[in-house]
Amino acid sequence: MAELITDARFDTPDAAFQLIVDAHRDLDAKASASLNARLVLLLANHVGDMAVLEQAVEAAKRSGR
Amino acid sequence: MAEGQERKAKFSFGYHRHADQDAATPVRHPVVVVGAGPVGLAAAIDLGLRGIPVVILDDADRIGEGSRGLCYSKRCLEVLDTIGVGDPVADKGVDWKLGKVSFHDQEVYDFDLLPEPGHKMPAFVNLQQYYLEKYLVERLEDVDTVTVRWRNKVTGVTQDGDHAVVEIETPDGPYKLAADWLIAADGANSTLRRLMDIEFVGETFRDQFLIADIKMKADFPAIRRFWFEPPFHGGQSVLLHKQPDGVWRVDFQIGWDADPKEETKPENVRARLDRMMEGRDYDLEWVSVYTFQCRRNEHFVYDNVIFIGDAAHQVSPFGARGANSGVEDGHNLAWKLAMILRGEAGPSLLATYDLERIQAADTNIGHSTRSTDFLVPKSPGDKHLRDAVLNLARDFPFARQMVNSGRLHTAAHYDSPLTTPDEEPFGGAARLGDPAPDAPLTDAAGTPVWLLNALSRDFTLIHVANGEAPDVPDGVAVLTIGDGGFQDPDGLFASRYDATPGACYLMRPDQYLTARFRRFDRARLDAALARATGKA
Numbered sequence: 001m002a003e004l005i006t007d008a009r010f011d012t013p014d015a016a017f018q019l020i021v022d023a024h025r026d027l028d029a030k031a032s033a034s035l036n037a038r039l040v041l042l043l044a045n046h047v048g049d050m051a052v053l054e055q056a057v058e059a060a061k062r063s064g065r
Numbered sequence: 066m067a068e069g070q071e072r073k074a075k076f077s078f079g080y081h082r083h084a085d086q087d088a089a090t091p092v093r094h095p096v097v098v099v100g101a102g103p104v105g106l107a108a109a110i111d112l113g114l115r116g117i118p119v120v121i122l123d124d125a126d127r128i129g130e131g132s133r134g135l136c137y138s139k140r141c142l143e144v145l146d147t148i149g150v151g152d153p154v155a156d157k158g159v160d161w162k163l164g165k166v167s168f169h170d171q172e173v174y175d176f177d178l179l180p181e182p183g184h185k186m187p188a189f190v191n192l193q194q195y196y197l198e199k200y201l202v203e204r205l206e207d208v209d210t211v212t213v214r215w216r217n218k219v220t221g222v223t224q225d226g227d228h229a230v231v232e233i234e235t236p237d238g239p240y241k242l243a244a245d246w247l248i249a250a251d252g253a254n255s256t257l258r259r260l261m262d263i264e265f266v267g268e269t270f271r272d273q274f275l276i277a278d279i280k281m282k283a284d285f286p287a288i289r290r291f292w293f294e295p296p297f298h299g300g301q302s303v304l305l306h307k308q309p310d311g312v313w314r315v316d317f318q319i320g321w322d323a324d325p326k327e328e329t330k331p332e333n334v335r336a337r338l339d340r341m342m343e344g345r346d347y348d349l350e351w352v353s354v355y356t357f358q359c360r361r362n363e364h365f366v367y368d369n370v371i372f373i374g375d376a377a378h379q380v381s382p383f384g385a386r387g388a389n390s391g392v393e394d395g396h397n398l399a400w401k402l403a404m405i406l407r408g409e410a411g412p413s414l415l416a417t418y419d420l421e422r423i424q425a426a427d428t429n430i431g432h433s434t435r436s437t438d439f440l441v442p443k444s445p446g447d448k449h450l451r452d453a454v455l456n457l458a459r460d461f462p463f464a465r466q467m468v469n470s471g472r473l474h475t476a477a478h479y480d481s482p483l484t485t486p487d488e489e490p491f492g493g494a495a496r497l498g499d500p501a502p503d504a505p506l507t508d509a510a511g512t513p514v515w516l517l518n519a520l521s522r523d524f525t526l527i528h529v530a531n532g533e534a535p536d537v538p539d540g541v542a543v544l545t546i547g548d549g550g551f552q553d554p555d556g557l558f559a560s561r562y563d564a565t566p567g568a569c570y571l572m573r574p575d576q577y578l579t580a581r582f583r584r585f586d587r588a589r590l591d592a593a594l595a596r597a598t599g600k601a
Binding site: 033034036037040041042 | 445446449450452453454456457461463464467
C-alpha cells in the first residue's frame, strides 16, 4: 500500500509555500476557501490513490487539534 | 414522496362488492397485495402469470394525475417486458440518452449515456407514472388469476402461524381476508408498516423540491437538463425532463423553510416558471412539493408479510431508483413465492429475497444519499467543495466524473448464496449475479427474436450447440444457440457471454445468470439448481 510521504520534498520549501500564499493574497475568506477547495481536488486527483488520500485527510485532521 | 396536495383522478375504476365480504370467516387467498401502484400491480401480474391467484387491495378507485415516477430504466423495462407491458411503456415513453449540466450561467459539461446497441430496451424512457399504471391495469384484464378490489382500505393486520389476516374497510363496511402471503406494496407511507410498528430507519434531507408538469408548444430535444444555481432560480437547483404529450417536468429546489401551500399557488409557480422560460408559452398541468428521505425497513420479510417497493425502502428521486427498484423487488420475489406456494422450494428461498433486495436497497440508498448530499451541501465547507467540483468540471474531465446530479439506476448485482461460483474462467459482459445481457437472435424460421424474450418464465439453460442434447430436469427450458436452434447473426451473444461450443448458462426465472459451465454436466446442473432454489 502506498504511504503518504511527509518528508520534505521541495528543494525550496519557502518558494512552494509562498506560491500558495500568493494565490490567496488578495482574496476574502470565501474566495480563499473556494480556491483551496479547487486546489485540494486537483491535488487529490493528481495523487489518485485512495489509501494515500485517506492518510492525508487523517493527518490534516490530526494536525488541526 | 410526500404529496403537496390531493391529486385529481386521471383514470377511475369502480368499487364492486365481492362475495368474500359476506363470508362468515375470512376467506383465505394464496397472495394478497396491498397497493395498486406500479410496484404492486407489476408484482401481482408477475405472480399471476406464474399461475398464482392474487387479490390486490387499494384504498382508492383511481389513478391520480401528475408525472410522479418519471424515468424508467432499461432493467425495469426488461422486467416489464416479461409481464407484457414493456412494449407500450417503451413505445409511449420518451427515449433519452443526453444530459447537460450547468453551473450559474455556464454549461459545465454534457453527457451521453451511449447505450450499447443490440439490446431491445433503451437506457431510459421518461413516462408519466399514470400511463404505466394504466398499462398495468389494462394488462390485468388478460390475466384472470389477478383481480383488484378498489376502495378496499386496509385498517388492521394480524399474523397467525402460517398466514396473515387483514381487516379491510369498504363502502359497504368492514370485512377480513386471510392470506398465505401478504405483500405490502402500499408505498412510502405504508399503512402496513405503521400497523406492524416497523421502524423506517434512515436520513431525512432538510430540503424541499417543487415539481411542475408543464405543456409547451415548442419542441425541444429530449435532453436531461440540470442547473446548479442558475440565474433564473437564485442559489438553488433545477431539473428539466421531457415527457410524452409535449409535457415537461420541472423540479425546483426551494429549500427547507419554504411553505408548500404558498409555493404551490399557481401564481407563485408561474412566477418561477416565467423566469425560467423567458417568454416561451406554456400551460401548467400539475404542481406538487416533495421532501426526500433515504431509509429502509430493517427486514423486508416479517413472517408472512413481505414488503416491496417504497413500503420497504425509500430513496431520493435523483437517480430514478424508486419505481425501478420497486419493480425489481417484485420480480425477484414473484418466482420465489410461486415456487414456495407450489411446494417446489422452502422458506429459505424467501430469505434470499430479503438478502438480495436489501443489498440492492443499500446500493440505491448509498447512491441516492451521495447525489442528495451533492445537491444539498450540509456545511459551508461542503458547499465550497461542491462548487469547486462544478467549477473544475468546465476545464477538467476528472471533475466531471465527480459532478453528481443523480447516478442513474442500473440493474442490481446480487452477491448471493443462490449463485454457483465459476469453475472455469469466463470473459464477456455477462456476470454471475447480474441479469442476462440481451442480444439480438433469429429463430429457426429466421425471424428476429431478442434473447431476453426467448427466456422461459422458469429456469432456462442456454446451450451453445455442439451436437449434444443436454438432458435437463423438469422445470428447466433449454434454449439452443446454433445448429437448429436460435442463430446469433451479429455474434453479440457470443461476445457478451464468451460463448464456446458446448457452453451452458443457467438463468434464474428472473433472468439472473446463476451458473455457467464450459460443457454440459448433469450433476453440476442439478447442484446449481438446488443452490439456486435455496436447497443447498
